Amino acid sequence: MDLRARQLMARSHRRRTVVLAAGLGGVGLAAGGLSLLAQGLAPVPASKKPLDRNGGPYVPTPWPIVDQMIRMGAIGERDLVMDLGCGDGRLVIAAAKRHGARGYGVDIDPDLVRLATENASREGVSGRVRFEERDIFDTDVREATVLTLYLLPWMMMKLRPRFLAELRPGTRIVAHDYHFEDWRAASDFTFDVPEKVAITGSATTTVHLFLVPAKVEGRWRVDAPGAGAFDRGELVLRQGLNDFEGTLAQAARPVRRLDATSLRGIDLRFALPVAGPGGQPGRAIVRARVDGDRMQGTIESTLAATTPFGATRLN
Numbered sequence: 001m002d003l004r005a006r007q008l009m010a011r012s013h014r015r016r017t018v019v020l021a022a023g024l025g026g027v028g029l030a031a032g033g034l035s036l037l038a039q040g041l042a043p044v045p046a047s048k049k050p051l052d053r054n055g056g057p058y059v060p061t062p063w064p065i066v067d068q069m070i071r072m073g074a075i076g077e078r079d080l081v082m083d084l085g086c087g088d089g090r091l092v093i094a095a096a097k098r099h100g101a102r103g104y105g106v107d108i109d110p111d112l113v114r115l116a117t118e119n120a121s122r123e124g125v126s127g128r129v130r131f132e133e134r135d136i137f138d139t140d141v142r143e144a145t146v147l148t149l150y151l152l153p154w155m156m157m158k159l160r161p162r163f164l165a166e167l168r169p170g171t172r173i174v175a176h177d178y179h180f181e182d183w184r185a186a187s188d189f190t191f192d193v194p195e196k197v198a199i200t201g202s203a204t205t206t207v208h209l210f211l212v213p214a215k216v217e218g219r220w221r222v223d224a225p226g227a228g229a230f231d232r233g234e235l236v237l238r239q240g241l242n243d244f245e246g247t248l249a250q251a252a253r254p255v256r257r258l259d260a261t262s263l264r265g266i267d268l269r270f271a272l273p274v275a276g277p278g279g280q281p282g283r284a285i286v287r288a289r290v291d292g293d294r295m296q297g298t299i300e301s302t303l304a305a306t307t308p309f310g311a312t313r314l315n
């Protein structure tokens with residue numbers, strides 16, 4: 001066990017008001033997981049060369065948390081699940097075995113990579129998962145549809161810009177305990193897991209789900225036949241980390257500011273005040289899905305029937 005890394009994990013846990021207890025490598029395995037659990041894990045031999053585990057020491061995610069991470073990731077057979085710092089491979093193996101996903105795990109520790117590969121074979125998923133000895137910083141993540149992470153806070157923040165730039169919009173990132181600071185999670189789930197007491201001194205655990213947002217910054221030509229308040233309008237959108245703001249301009253009308261904006265992965269929403277034929281005030285809500293340079297969805301209005309909404313990127 002890398003003592004410095006363990007101290008780092010402890011310090012970061014303490015900052016969250018919990019204390020690292022001893023015996024990280026000896027975390028108990030809950031019943032009810034994969035059958036490899038029942039058999040227990042072979043002790044991990046000490047590595048021959050010093051490893052730069054800058055993402056954190058080896059601390060396996062307890063099985064009830066694995067279950068919750070898989071649930072929140074809504075993992076299915078079309079997914080490619082990547083675990084960066086995969087340890088014994090449990091997240092990737094569970095995703096493949098239970099949901100038919102494909103998986104890829106990397107770890108800096110060759111002994112763990114060997115163990116993960118053996119575990120995959122024992123669980124009958126070798127055809128769908130692969131493990132490699134590799135530094136997280138040298139790992140190409142672009143093909144992932146789901147990332148699973150149990151890494152120290154500084155590593156999360158170091159990786160954040162890459163995830164936002166390189167992962168496809170809509171990619172799910174499921175993180176055990178640590179998060180991306182001011183990038184808000186789409187959802188969080190906090191629960192008590194007795195096995196965590198041996199790791200952090202507290203049973204309380206949070207799993208965070210992040211959705212990589214669509215890139216909406218720029219000008220968009222609106223195509224909304226049947227919705228006069230939008231037709232041939234031009235949206236100008238400015239992207240923030242968690243949201244966006246914007247305006248709608250139409251010939252011979254004042255520019256209107258969008259309100260109630262939200263961006264959850266590739267799902268965008270905004271509202272706009274509208275007026276009926278007699279000038280009566282109303283409100284329209286646009287919900288659209290962003291697919292590269294196109295958006296498609298609907299306009300629901302308090303004054304009229306629901307009509308289609310589309311937009312195409314201009315720059």
Ligand SMILES: C[S@@+](CC[C@H](N)C(=O)[O-])C[C@H]1O[C@@H](n2cnc3c(N)ncnc32)[C@H](O)[C@@H]1O
Pocket residue numbers: 052053054055056057058059060061083084085086087088089090091106107108109112134135136137149150151176
């Ligand atoms: C807290 S453990 C998580 C293991 C596994 N993901 C799980 O949840 O059970 C962190 C893992 O990251 C690995 N690691 C740390 N820094 C790394 C790096 N720079 N590149 C690859 N792996 C790294 C460690 O060897 C360790 O196995």
